[in-house]
Amino acid sequence: xxxxxxxxxxxxxxxEPLSGDLRVSTFISDLEDGSSVPLRVEISSExxxxxxxxxxxxxxxxxxxxxxxxxxxxxxxxxxxxxSSILLAGLTYLTDHTDQYLGIDGSNNARAxxxxxxxxxxxxxxxxxxxMYGLKYYVxxxxxxxxxxxxxxxxxxxxxxxxxxxxxxxIRSNLMYNYFIFKLK
Amino acid sequence: MTKSVExxxxxxxxxxxxxxxxxxxxxxxxxxxxxxxxxIKTPEQAKAFMKSLQTA
Numbered sequence: 001x002x003x004x005x006x007x008x009x010x011x012x013x014x015x016e017p018l019s020g021d022l023r024v025s026t027f028i029s030d031l032e033d034g035s036s037v038p039l040r041v042e043i044s045s046e047x048x049x050x051x052x053x054x055x056x057x058x059x060x061x062x063x064x065x066x067x068x069x070x071x072x073x074x075x076x077x078x079x080x081x082x083x084s085s086i087l088l089a090g091l092t093y094l095t096d097h098t099d100q101y102l103g104i105d106g107s108n109n110a111r112a113x114x115x116x117x118x119x120x121x122x123x124x125x126x127x128x129x130x131x132m133y134g135l136k137y138y139v140x141x142x143x144x145x146x147x148x149x150x151x152x153x154x155x156x157x158x159x160x161x162x163x164x165x166x167x168x169x170x171i172r173s174n175l176m177y178n179y180f181i182f183k184l185k
Numbered sequence: 186m187t188k189s190v191e192x193x194x195x196x197x198x199x200x201x202x203x204x205x206x207x208x209x210x211x212x213x214x215x216x217x218x219x220x221x222x223x224x225i226k227t228p229e230q231a232k233a234f235m236k237s238l239q240t241a
Contacts, residue, residue: 009190009193010187010189010190010193012193015197015200016200017197017200017201017204017208018204018208018209019201019204019208019209019210019211020201020202020204020205020206020207020208021201021208022197022198022201023210023211024208024209024210024211025197025201042211042212043211044211045210045211048219048221048222048225048231050225050226050227050228050230050231051221051225051231051234051235054221056218056219056221056222058218058219065212066212067212067213068212088193088194088197089197091194092193092194092197092198095194096198101238103219103221105218105219105220105221128186129186133238133241135221135234135238137220137224158224158230159230159233160224160225160230160233160234160237161237162234162237162238162241163241164241178220179219179220179221181238
Protein backbone atom coordinates (compact mmCIF):
# COMPACT_ATOMS: atom_id res chain seq x y z
CA UNK A 1 0.00 0.00 0.00
CA UNK A 2 1.28 3.43 -0.92
CA UNK A 3 2.49 5.74 1.84
CA UNK A 4 2.83 8.92 -0.21
CA UNK A 5 -0.82 9.78 0.19
CA UNK A 6 -1.82 13.40 -0.32
CA UNK A 7 -5.24 14.05 1.16
CA UNK A 8 -7.31 16.62 -0.68
CA UNK A 9 -11.08 16.95 -0.36
CA UNK A 10 -11.13 18.64 -3.76
CA UNK A 11 -9.80 15.42 -5.29
CA UNK A 12 -12.19 12.63 -4.39
CA UNK A 13 -14.23 9.98 -6.13
CA UNK A 14 -17.92 10.72 -6.66
CA UNK A 15 -19.49 9.78 -3.33
CA GLU A 16 -23.04 8.44 -3.42
CA PRO A 17 -24.96 8.50 -0.15
CA LEU A 18 -26.93 5.29 0.46
CA SER A 19 -28.73 6.70 3.47
CA GLY A 20 -30.36 10.05 4.04
CA ASP A 21 -28.47 10.58 7.30
CA LEU A 22 -25.06 10.15 5.59
CA ARG A 23 -24.20 7.13 7.72
CA VAL A 24 -23.77 4.90 4.66
CA SER A 25 -22.19 5.98 1.41
CA THR A 26 -20.27 4.43 -1.43
CA PHE A 27 -17.88 5.29 -4.21
CA ILE A 28 -16.11 3.37 -6.94
CA SER A 29 -12.37 3.00 -6.60
CA ASP A 30 -10.18 2.25 -9.60
CA LEU A 31 -7.74 -0.58 -9.03
CA GLU A 32 -4.19 -1.03 -10.28
CA ASP A 33 -5.20 -3.93 -12.53
CA GLY A 34 -7.62 -1.73 -14.46
CA SER A 35 -10.78 -3.00 -12.78
CA SER A 36 -12.78 -1.13 -10.17
CA VAL A 37 -14.49 -1.96 -6.91
CA PRO A 38 -17.28 -0.27 -4.94
CA LEU A 39 -16.12 0.77 -1.49
CA ARG A 40 -18.54 1.42 1.30
CA VAL A 41 -18.13 3.92 4.13
CA GLU A 42 -20.31 3.30 7.17
CA ILE A 43 -20.83 5.23 10.36
CA SER A 44 -22.47 3.15 13.03
CA SER A 45 -26.10 3.98 13.67
CA GLU A 46 -25.78 3.45 17.39
CA UNK A 47 -22.95 4.64 19.61
CA UNK A 48 -21.08 2.43 22.04
CA UNK A 49 -23.51 1.63 24.86
CA UNK A 50 -21.27 3.40 27.38
CA UNK A 51 -19.96 6.13 25.10
CA UNK A 52 -22.90 8.03 23.64
CA UNK A 53 -20.89 10.44 21.54
CA UNK A 54 -18.44 8.01 19.89
CA UNK A 55 -19.40 6.38 16.60
CA UNK A 56 -17.40 3.87 14.63
CA UNK A 57 -16.45 4.61 11.02
CA UNK A 58 -15.60 1.58 8.87
CA UNK A 59 -14.75 1.36 5.21
CA UNK A 60 -13.87 -1.20 2.59
CA UNK A 61 -15.47 -3.52 0.06
CA UNK A 62 -18.49 -5.49 1.24
CA UNK A 63 -18.63 -9.26 1.56
CA UNK A 64 -21.50 -11.53 0.50
CA UNK A 65 -23.40 -10.70 3.68
CA UNK A 66 -23.14 -7.01 2.92
CA UNK A 67 -20.73 -6.34 5.80
CA UNK A 68 -17.61 -4.29 5.28
CA UNK A 69 -14.47 -6.39 4.97
CA UNK A 70 -11.91 -4.07 6.56
CA UNK A 71 -9.19 -6.69 6.20
CA UNK A 72 -9.50 -6.96 2.43
CA UNK A 73 -6.27 -6.44 0.56
CA UNK A 74 -6.86 -4.39 -2.56
CA UNK A 75 -4.39 -2.52 -4.74
CA UNK A 76 -5.98 0.83 -5.41
CA UNK A 77 -4.79 2.94 -8.29
CA UNK A 78 -5.04 6.18 -6.30
CA UNK A 79 -4.80 5.86 -2.53
CA UNK A 80 -4.91 9.62 -2.11
CA UNK A 81 -8.30 9.76 -3.77
CA UNK A 82 -9.60 6.74 -1.82
CA UNK A 83 -8.69 8.10 1.60
CA SER A 84 -9.75 11.64 0.69
CA SER A 85 -13.17 10.24 -0.26
CA ILE A 86 -13.49 8.26 2.99
CA LEU A 87 -12.56 11.26 5.12
CA LEU A 88 -14.79 13.60 3.14
CA ALA A 89 -17.73 11.30 3.91
CA GLY A 90 -16.76 11.48 7.61
CA LEU A 91 -16.27 15.23 7.50
CA THR A 92 -19.66 15.78 5.88
CA TYR A 93 -21.35 13.68 8.57
CA LEU A 94 -19.55 15.56 11.35
CA THR A 95 -20.68 18.96 10.05
CA ASP A 96 -24.21 17.87 11.04
CA HIS A 97 -23.05 16.25 14.31
CA THR A 98 -20.57 18.65 15.81
CA ASP A 99 -20.70 17.07 19.27
CA GLN A 100 -19.81 13.59 18.05
CA TYR A 101 -16.54 11.73 17.59
CA LEU A 102 -15.81 9.33 14.74
CA GLY A 103 -13.41 6.47 15.42
CA ILE A 104 -11.43 4.41 12.94
CA ASP A 105 -9.82 1.12 13.93
CA GLY A 106 -6.51 0.06 12.56
CA SER A 107 -7.51 -3.52 11.76
CA ASN A 108 -3.92 -4.61 12.32
CA ASN A 109 -0.70 -2.97 13.48
CA ALA A 110 0.69 -2.46 9.98
CA ARG A 111 -2.49 -0.79 8.80
CA ALA A 112 -2.74 1.37 11.93
CA UNK A 113 0.86 2.48 11.38
CA UNK A 114 0.05 3.34 7.79
CA UNK A 115 -2.98 5.40 8.83
CA UNK A 116 -0.79 7.25 11.30
CA UNK A 117 1.73 7.98 8.55
CA UNK A 118 -1.11 9.35 6.43
CA UNK A 119 -2.22 11.59 9.30
CA UNK A 120 1.27 12.88 9.92
CA UNK A 121 2.04 13.40 6.25
CA UNK A 122 -1.18 15.39 5.86
CA UNK A 123 -1.30 16.89 9.33
CA UNK A 124 -1.50 20.55 8.30
CA UNK A 125 -4.31 19.84 5.86
CA UNK A 126 -6.36 17.65 8.22
CA UNK A 127 -5.75 19.95 11.16
CA UNK A 128 -7.84 22.61 9.40
CA UNK A 129 -10.89 20.37 9.73
CA UNK A 130 -10.41 17.93 12.59
CA UNK A 131 -9.20 17.49 16.12
CA MET A 132 -7.38 14.15 15.91
CA TYR A 133 -6.73 11.70 18.71
CA GLY A 134 -5.03 8.34 19.09
CA LEU A 135 -6.18 5.72 21.59
CA LYS A 136 -4.10 3.01 23.22
CA TYR A 137 -5.19 0.29 25.61
CA TYR A 138 -3.01 -0.63 28.59
CA VAL A 139 -3.32 -3.97 30.36
CA UNK A 140 -2.67 -4.25 34.08
CA UNK A 141 0.16 -6.47 35.28
CA UNK A 142 -1.29 -8.19 38.35
CA UNK A 143 1.86 -9.81 39.68
CA UNK A 144 4.54 -11.99 38.28
CA UNK A 145 3.84 -15.68 38.69
CA UNK A 146 5.98 -18.15 40.53
CA UNK A 147 7.02 -19.82 37.34
CA UNK A 148 7.62 -18.47 33.88
CA UNK A 149 4.37 -19.85 32.48
CA UNK A 150 2.05 -17.88 34.74
CA UNK A 151 0.39 -15.07 32.85
CA UNK A 152 0.85 -11.83 34.82
CA UNK A 153 -1.49 -9.78 32.62
CA UNK A 154 -5.05 -9.14 33.71
CA UNK A 155 -6.93 -8.68 30.45
CA UNK A 156 -10.09 -7.84 32.35
CA UNK A 157 -8.38 -4.73 33.64
CA UNK A 158 -7.64 -2.58 30.61
CA UNK A 159 -7.19 1.17 30.84
CA UNK A 160 -7.75 3.38 27.78
CA UNK A 161 -5.50 6.39 27.21
CA UNK A 162 -5.98 9.01 24.55
CA UNK A 163 -3.44 11.42 23.08
CA UNK A 164 -4.13 14.46 20.95
CA UNK A 165 -2.19 13.76 17.77
CA UNK A 166 0.27 16.56 17.11
CA UNK A 167 2.46 17.32 14.16
CA UNK A 168 5.67 15.37 13.98
CA UNK A 169 4.94 12.95 16.84
CA UNK A 170 7.00 9.85 16.16
CA ILE A 171 5.63 6.53 17.35
CA ARG A 172 7.22 3.15 16.69
CA SER A 173 5.05 0.84 14.62
CA ASN A 174 4.79 -1.76 17.38
CA LEU A 175 3.55 0.90 19.82
CA MET A 176 1.01 2.36 17.42
CA TYR A 177 -2.42 3.60 18.48
CA ASN A 178 -5.24 1.08 18.27
CA TYR A 179 -7.95 3.55 17.35
CA PHE A 180 -7.98 6.96 15.70
CA ILE A 181 -10.63 9.51 16.65
CA PHE A 182 -11.79 12.56 14.72
CA LYS A 183 -13.91 15.49 15.87
CA LEU A 184 -14.89 18.51 13.86
CA LYS A 185 -12.88 21.62 14.73
CA MET B 186 -12.62 25.44 5.16
CA THR B 187 -12.34 26.45 1.52
CA LYS B 188 -15.37 27.38 -0.57
CA SER B 189 -14.79 24.37 -2.82
CA VAL B 190 -14.83 21.94 0.13
CA GLU B 191 -17.90 23.67 1.56
CA UNK B 192 -19.58 23.15 -1.81
CA UNK B 193 -18.61 19.47 -1.93
CA UNK B 194 -20.10 18.98 1.54
CA UNK B 195 -23.26 20.86 0.58
CA UNK B 196 -23.60 18.79 -2.63
CA UNK B 197 -23.19 15.55 -0.69
CA UNK B 198 -25.83 16.59 1.82
CA UNK B 199 -28.20 17.49 -1.01
CA UNK B 200 -27.69 14.02 -2.53
CA UNK B 201 -28.34 12.43 0.88
CA UNK B 202 -31.57 14.38 1.24
CA UNK B 203 -32.74 12.92 -2.06
CA UNK B 204 -32.15 9.41 -0.64
CA UNK B 205 -34.38 10.34 2.29
CA UNK B 206 -35.54 7.66 4.70
CA UNK B 207 -35.53 4.81 2.18
CA UNK B 208 -31.79 4.32 2.41
CA UNK B 209 -29.82 1.40 3.84
CA UNK B 210 -28.71 1.05 7.44
CA UNK B 211 -25.13 0.44 8.62
CA UNK B 212 -24.37 -3.22 9.28
CA UNK B 213 -24.19 -4.59 12.81
CA UNK B 214 -20.49 -5.32 12.25
CA UNK B 215 -19.82 -1.59 11.99
CA UNK B 216 -21.76 -0.97 15.15
CA UNK B 217 -20.10 -3.56 17.35
CA UNK B 218 -16.90 -4.55 15.60
CA UNK B 219 -14.46 -1.90 16.78
CA UNK B 220 -11.73 -2.45 19.33
CA UNK B 221 -13.48 0.20 21.42
CA UNK B 222 -16.58 -2.00 21.62
CA UNK B 223 -14.56 -5.10 22.39
CA UNK B 224 -12.41 -3.56 25.10
CA ILE B 225 -14.39 -0.81 26.84
CA LYS B 226 -16.92 -2.84 28.79
CA THR B 227 -17.38 -1.14 32.13
CA PRO B 228 -18.65 2.30 33.11
CA GLU B 229 -15.31 2.94 34.82
CA GLN B 230 -13.39 2.29 31.60
CA ALA B 231 -15.82 4.46 29.65
CA LYS B 232 -15.43 7.27 32.14
CA ALA B 233 -11.63 6.98 31.98
CA PHE B 234 -11.77 7.01 28.19
CA MET B 235 -13.97 10.12 27.97
CA LYS B 236 -11.82 11.88 30.54
CA SER B 237 -8.64 11.11 28.62
CA LEU B 238 -10.30 12.19 25.36
CA GLN B 239 -11.54 15.49 26.75
CA THR B 240 -8.26 16.36 28.42
CA ALA B 241 -5.94 15.17 25.62
